[in-house]
Amino acid sequence: MQNKTISEINEIYDLELERIIKTIKKEKAKKVLLQFPEGMKPYSQVISDEIEKRVKCACFIFLDSCFGACDIPVEAERLGIDLIVQFGHSSWNFKKGKIKIV
DSSP states (O other): OOOOOHHHHHHSSSHHHHHHHHHHHHHTTTEEEEEEEGGGGGGGHHHHHHHHHSSOOOOEEEESSOOOOTTTOOOTTTTTTOEEEEEESOOOOOEEOOOOOO
């Protein structure tokens, strides 16, 4: 698979990076877990790097399987994750314990 730039990935998928950046800043999230469906996982590092470049946070990529919006990593709270960003799912806002999910 050919490496793609963030611009090329954003042409394929509506990444909503501005919304993500705004939410990270608003929530003052320092540890952000990025969750991708299988088809987007090849681009996960490029997307993570772009987010870290644009906002001061540490991004962690969840590489386990993802079966949809209800598939929330139970380990996230134990790892001190402040915010979960799920890519490729329908729009919704949800909160599990102390962690906000977008």
